[in-house]
Amino acid sequence: MFDILHRVGVISGPSEVYSALTTVEGLAAWWTEETTVTDDGILQFRFAEGGFDMKVLDTRPNELVRWEVVDGPAEWIGTHVRFDLKQEDDFTIILFRHEGWAEQVEFMNHCSTKWATFLMSLKRLVETGKGEPAPDDVKVSNWH
């Protein structure tokens, strides 16, 4: 199995970051404006190219958010997305993992770069009040 890893530090307390990871309003302000939640708690993220459905596996306030991908591109289904939070200096550090890819396909390269730009969008949201969610996200290539 293969994993995408990232580390971003947000100049803020942990509760602002945790809120951006656990509320529809927060998620819509840095990942994709088309974020909704179903009656049974599945998070649905939609983009021009498609989308992802996430089941929340675990949350610990100001420390951890863990999702399982239950629908989306074949390569994503069954993988896990994990955000571990901790405090260092004036920063809330996000240790990010998108883990359990079966193969190192080219789409994994793409998703790794996109996750970095979205995590920078999350940092910007919490630090300045304005992120860069889809459809106005940072474009990294012909795959957007």
Add this chain to the structure above:
Amino acid sequence: MFDILHRVGVISGPSEVYSALTTVEGLAAWWTEETTVTDDGILQFRFAEGGFDMKVLDTRPNELVRWEVVDGPAEWIGTHVRFDLKQEDDFTIILFRHEGWAEQVEFMNHCSTKWATFLMSLKRLVETGKGEPAPDDVKVSNWH
């Protein structure tokens, strides 16, 4: 062994991207301004926090650049950095790999995010004429 993967598309022909990966002037304009080359061809990249020495293992014009890390942080020594280039639509696609990490240490998370921002700097350099090399690189956390 563990790898960092990225995929960035640059709106340009391949020769501009290849040049930015294989000349001191090009490398200094997107990665770090303190880029030099020794008499025996070792590329030396320096940052406020330290640096990396790279031996060029392989180059194929407009297609491939491959380096071995011969000096730098312990986690980097012996790892390989690889840029594969190909054309799609109006883009030169860079498939990036920093491969051969022994462990998924937190520093690997950091380097993955930093590589993404530096590859976006390379994209910006070729597309606009101005990258964001160190020391004025995009800061992602307390580790810079």
